[in-house]
Amino acid sequence: MPPRNKKHKDIIKKIRLVMKTISDEVLIQKKIPELEIAKIGYDNTIWSEKKKMLTIGEKKVVVSPNSTKKIPTFAQYLVMANAVRKLLDEEMESTIRGMYYATLSSVGDDRNKEKFWKGQEDSDDAIKAIELITGTPREEFSVTSKPKGMISGPITLSVGGDTIDCNLGSRATSQLIPTNTLDVEITDVKANFVMVVEKDTVLNNIRKSGFIQKYKAILMTGSGEPDRATRIMVKKLSEDWKLPVVVFADADPWGLGIALRYKIGSESLSYDSDRLVTPRVKVLGMMFSDIYEYNIPEVARLAASQEDINRANDMKKKPWLQESQWQKELDLFLKKKEKCELDAFFKHGFKYLAEVYLPRKLQDAGVI
Amino acid sequence: MKSSTTLELKYHEKRKKNYNFSNNNIDNKKVKIKYNKKAESEFFVDNSALAGFTGERILYMAIRELIENSLDSCEANHILPEIRIELKHIDQENDLWSISCTDNGVGIPSEKVPVAVCSFLTSGKYVEKQQRGLFGVGLKMIAAFSTKDTDTPIKIWSKDLEEMVEYYHELRTDISTNKPIILEKNVVPDSDSIIKHNHGFKISATLRARLSPITKNKINDYVTQSSIVNPYADITFENDDGKITFERRTEKMPEPAKEVLPHPAEMDLQTLKKAILNFRNQKTTIQGVLSNSFQKLSNEKAKEIINRTDIKNKPADQYVEQELIKIVNICKHTKFQSPNTDHLSPIGEQILTAGMMSEYTIVNNKEQNISKNEGNGKNINLKILKPAMTSYSSRSTVINNRPTIIECGIAYGGDISSFKLYRFANKIPLLYDEGSDVAREVVSEVNINKMGITKKDAKEQFAQGQNNLKSDRVAEILPIHIFFHICSTKIPYKSAGKESIASEGDMKRYMKYCLSDLYRKVSAQIRKDLKIKEAENRLRLYKFYIPLISEAISDTLDINIEKLNQAFNYVAEKHVKKERMHEEQSLDTEENSNNSGKKILKERKKQNLILESNRHKKIHKEEKKEKKSKVSKTLRKNFEKPTLFDFEIR
Structure with a gap:
């Protein structure tokens, strides 16, 4: 695969350049080296009205071994950069957990022994830093995470040359969405639309009901917070295959947040939004108003926590939720202080969700 | 009428019930209540908790009383104390302990020894001045308990300052009459003398008591802490674990407390009557009695008070109670000068500092090498903690009409490894109930964070290895010992146990002032140490990390790791050094600006007058600078002039 190798060579080159700059600072300029990295987080995330997604701002952080706190961080980034370089040199792949283990060590003498990483979060952060330093998503340097997203329906994938048909006849299982996204190619799609739900339990219920066959739909889930592979898959289906994509999540601020990951992106991955976000996604449900419209019985409703309320108040101010429909929904939630999971429809019967609620919603939206 | 009979009936029924338990025969008989007078000794033995002598604490209290008596006896005549205390378990089976205490104090005249040792509420301490101990109870308690529980007499050797003859007594207490029983009394011949000095006192008693490890530690703590506030005393303590000596660290002693007249604000019918009684044979007028019996009450003031009562001036003993109470009431509403503090004896800066500079702690090496030390009984040792710096502050105030002196000391760094709070009342260590003491509140409420010492820094630099930090408060992470000493003739204790002090009046406010002073004084040093530690x-x-960084770089770039390592280390060291130099410089300039603070201020003022409005910006800047130098000036002031007793009585 020559194109991939070329990409790898570019990444290695970038890492070498960073290392060279640092060694020059130390060896020639004789000064404490510095690494400038784009800042990640809410205070460097900007809503782009043009792109309709969250993008990263101009802010930078300087990581330099000039304080007690930053000496370990600086070392961690460099050790991780070297590990990535090695991985690419050896033409291997790894998960983020694999990278954690590959770089595991302890520092200090017998009296003061510390772990190089406090936990995998530290090494995950270092990998993110390498993405920012090299300007490439980690999938492109063959570091992936454990697959988490699932897909079912009339779609055929080619993963590194192997064909995977996701239209599993048995209705009994779904396909995990591969995380080595560079190797994944969509070869054939025979669906009318894509429906993403928040949780795998809900996906299983819908699949079992024959929804896929009846409506020629592709069902997907990120199993909660969607990973990058799932977001990329959604984007490809929407933009490359021109399929309408709808999202259903629980009727609570948390669920709404997850649905919005697909549509506008997230603060922690704002630097990679162009690759991950699908602004054309339609968030159809579950609306707070659906709780009352579909008579979800009181026992199946949950009381909103203070955290939920704070989150909803926060959301009300967000520029991407200024449409009157969303404002009305959030106001309703803040008034009633009740939330509800998609699973609550099972109280109306096991097939209610797939055979009544979803079709009605899809019809209203003009998807079917 | 009716109701009272029913009440009476109920009362009788209750009594009947009570008696049913003990004796059924009494059933319908009328019970006559006997009114007896109880001897003081009997009362105190029955209510020993009043004096703190309860089960576990008997030995602790006994040691406490003896040390306090000895110290008082020495201090009264400005004698450098030399005290030896011994506590030995002599009969394991019957829980018998021998306790003895020898001092070089003024002793007790031979005539008075029996009552002074055995008769409750007999004391030479019933005067208005600061003293330790419970007046006239402690020693008697030991005697009574010894009589009650053992058949061994109390042995006393006493050489009175004036008599210069050593007497030996063997005594027991007649608990039912509060009178001493003298079993033996004789002059000790020089050849058998126990008291080595020209004066002194020794007591030896046997007590029955249990001693838990906790109380044992409390006794150790008590002796150690006593040595901190009495560094002029030479205290030897011997128990079954071994013998330790707290050496004298200063020859200076606090000014002894003087006896003073009561303050008129505290006058009540009783004190007034007593005062009149003192003049009964002299035909003195009430005006004379008042001005001679109370402080801050001049003849004119007394006259003014009498005039306001509208009672004719007549000899003092002809006043009836009604008239006297009138005088008392007027006094209560009259403003007097604040009471004087001659009757208080604070520790003072020099002495407390001597105590703090070499703080003794008892090291128990029993656990470590039993086999090695078993034979010679040398299982305890003394370790001297020398802090890097100490500081002292004090305030005077009036609490409950009594002048009160608050002293506070702080010891920081050096051998001190963690936070500790020490509390003293009239030079007595308080060991129990720290949680409810006002000092605890003060420590919680005064923030050292304001002095530029952040929790984060303190934790990073001082809390390493201390995983189970009890508190999150910055001060309690730092290696400091805080000492509070409250002096007053009436300490506002929280409970009868006299182990914690309540926050009464301005007490807390003044304690906070003291602690803030001290924090201010030590914080510069702490900040400096934090910086050094950080470096x-x-x-x-x-x-630790440079090798890892070098390895990563040399691995990728394929360059010489050694060379990179060396260069990196050089850069890092240079960086740390440079930063340190920079800090020292900034400290220096801070000091310089302190010295010339006043000058700068004047110059700035002059300049400001000349400056024109278009240079507004510059003025603003300089004003800022001024502010800075003002702050550091006050800092310096406090440092230079450690206020001894700035009488801030209001």
């Missing part, structure tokens, strides 16, 4: 820490981190 050390950073160098250590560089040592």
Whole structure:
């Protein structure tokens, strides 16, 4: 695969350049080296009205071994950069957990022994830093995470040359969405639309009901917070295959947040939004108003926590939720202080969700 | 009428019930209540908790009383105390302990020894001045308990300052009459003399008591802490674990407390009557009695008070109670000068500092090497903690009409490894109930964070290895010992146990002032140490992490790792050094600006007058500078002139 190798060579080159700059600072300029990295987080995330997604701002952080706190961080980034370089040199792949283990060590003498990483979060952060330093998503340097997203329906994938048909006849299982996204190619799609739900339990219920066959739909889930592979898959289906994509999540601020990951992106991955976000996604449900419209019985409703309320108040101010429909929904939630999971429809019967609620919603939206 | 009979009936029924338990025969008989007078000794033995002598604490209290008596006896005549205390378990089976205490104090005249040792509420301490101990109870308690529980007499050797003859007594207490029983009394011949000095006192008693490890530690703590506030005393303590000596660290003793007249604000019918009684044979007028019996009450003031009562001036003993109470009431509403503090004896800066500078602690090496030390009974040792710096502050105030002196000391760094709070009342260590003491509140409420010492820094530099930090408060992470000493003739104790002090009146406010003073004084040093520690820490981190960084770089670039390592280490060291130099410089300039603070201020004022409005910006800047120098000036003031007793009585 020559194109991939070329990409790898570019990444290695970038890492070498960073290392060279640092060694020059130390060896020639004789000064404490510095690494400038784009800042990640809410205070460097900007809503782009043009792109309709969250993008990263101009802010930078300087990581330099000039304080007690930053000496370990600086070392961690460099050790991780070297590990990535090695991985690419050896033409291997790894998960983020694999990278954690590959770089595991302890520092200090017998009296003061510390772990190089406090936990995998530290090494995950270092990998993110390498993405920012090299300007490439980690999938492109063959570091992936454990697959988490699932897909079912009339779609055929080619993963590194192997064909995977996701239209599993048995209705009994779904396909995990591969995380080595560079190797994944969509070869054939025979669906009318894509429906993403928040949780795998809900996906299983819908699949079992024959929804896929009846409506020629592709069902997907990120199993909660969607990973990058799932977001990329959604984007490809929407933009490359021109399929309408709808999202259903629980009727609570948390669920709404997850649905919005697909549509506008997230603060922690704002630097990679162009690759991950699908602004054309339609968030159809579950609306707070659906709780009352579909008579979800009181026992199946949950009381909103203070955290939920704070989150909803926060959301009300967000520029991407200024449409009157969303404002009305959030106001309703803040008034009633009740939330509800998609699973609550099972109280109306096991097939209610797939055979009544979803079709009605899809019809209203003009998807079917 | 009716109701009262029913009440009476109920009362009788209750009594009947009570008696049913003990004796059924009494059933319908009328019970006559006997009114007896109880001897003081009997009362105190029955209510020993009043004096703190309860089960576990008997030995602790006994040691306490003896040390306090000895110290008082020495201090009264400005004698450098030399005290030896011994506590030995002599009969394991019957829980018998021998306790003895020898001092070089003024002793007790031979005539008075029996009552002074055995008769409750007999004391030479019933005067208005600061003293330790419970007046006239402690020693008697030991005697009574010894009589009650053992058949061994109390042995006393006493050489009175004036008699210069050593007497030996063997005594027991007649608990039912509060009178001493003298079993033996004789002059000790020089050849058998126990008292080595020209004066002194020794008591030896046997007590039945249990001693838990906790109380044993409390006794150790008590002796140690006593040595901190009495560094002029030479105290030897011997128990079954061994013998330790707290050496004298200063020859200076606090000014002894003087006896003073009561303050008129505290006058009541009783004190007034007593005062009149003192003049009964002299035909003195009430005006004379008042001005001679109370402080801050001049003849004119007395006259003014009498005039306001509208009672004719007549000899004092002809006043009836009604008239006297009138005088008392007027006094209560009259403003007097604040009471004087001659009757108080604070520790003072020099002495407390001597105590703090070499703080003794008892090291128990029993656990470590039993086999090695078993034979010779040398299982305890003394270790001297020398802090890097100490500081002292004090305030005077009036609490409950009594002048009160608050002293506070702080010892920081050096051998001190963690936070500790010490509390003293009239030079007595308080060991129990720290949680409810006002000092605890003061420590919680005065923030050292304001002095530029952050929790984060303190934790990073001082809390390493201390995983189970009890508190999150910055001060309690730092290696400091805080000492509070409250002096007053009436300490506002929280409970009868006299182990914690309540926050009464302005007490807390003044304690806070003291502690803030001290924090201000030590914080510069702490900040400096934090910086140094941070630098050390950073160098250590560089040592650990540079090899990893170099390895990563040399691995990728294929360059010489040794060379890179060397260069990196050089850069890192240079960086740390440079930063340190920079800090020292800034400290220096801070000091310089302190010295010339006043000058700068004047110059600035002059300049400001000349400056024109278009240079507004510059003025603003300089004003800022001024503010800075003002702040550091006050800092310096406090440092230079450690206020001894700035009488801030209001």
